[in-house]
Amino acid sequence: MMMRKNQRHRAFDPDPAAPDRSCDLPGCGERAGYKAPRSRQALNDYFWFCLDHVREYNARWDYYKGMTPGQIEAHLRADVSWDRPSWRLGHLGGAAAAFDEEKMLDPLGLLRGAGEARARARQRGHASAANTDQRPEALRQPxxxxxxxxxxxxxEVKTRYKDLARRHHPDANGGDRASEERLKTINVAYTAVKQHLAGAGLARTG
Structure with a gap:
């Protein structure tokens, strides 16, 4: 039976893309099959060695050769963040800044709709707060x-009162005691607002 030859690339096989030339180490006539970077500043520019000499070269290779301890530490920190800028946690000017949905790609407008809804809610909240500030203290609860x-x-007061009275009248709720108590509270509030408007001369024809 004929055995199939194993075509899988082995760890120490020569690089298939190696140039057709001898080892770059002077005096070596072995075929070059293994690449090694020329320097830290030229990682994509290679020497081409034979297997024995690339092993020697790699054993002596020191990426940080010539760098100060401070430069080495800075380089290591940059590697941790993939050479991208980073900020201290909680620093408002950087990565911890508030999410800006306007900078997101949103072709369906989903985020934009949510943002508009939040903006309307904020406007209503501001308007409500402003109205609350303007209400006479005696009328806030009513x-x-x-x-x-x-x-x-x-x-507006009369229209609202009629609607609430009809909704909470005990007869409309099977004689429910809670509805009766609620209607009493509504009556007290209605009387307080009506008397205030009448007394202040603010009543409008309606």
Whole structure:
């Protein structure tokens, strides 16, 4: 039976791309088959040696030869981050800066939609905070109960009260006791807001 020849490349086989010439070590007539970088500054420029001489060359090779300890440490740190800039954790000017979705590739507009929704929410929050600051202190809880902002007209107050009274009336909720208590709270809030508007002369025709 004929045995198939193993075509797998072995570790010490000559480089198939080796030039057709002799070893670069002066005086050596062996065929060159193994490459080695000429220097740290020219890692893609090679010597071509025979197997014995490339082993000798590699045994003597010192990548950091001629560098100071500080230069070696800096080089090692750069290697850790793949020669890319890095920042201390928590440094706002660098990698820990807030995520900027505008810089992301977003062909479907998914991030843009989320950003717009957050912007609208922030605007509503600012508007709500501004309205809260403007509300008379005595009306803050009543307005919260009625779900109304400030300023508000008498017509808006009446419309809101009718809606809440209809929704929470015990008759509309099978005589539920909680609905009855809720309606009492709504009545108190409505009376407080109505009296304030009437007393301050702010009531509008509605």
């Amino acid at each position: 307005l919260e109960t009625l779900g109304l902002g400030w300023p508000v007209s008498m017509a």
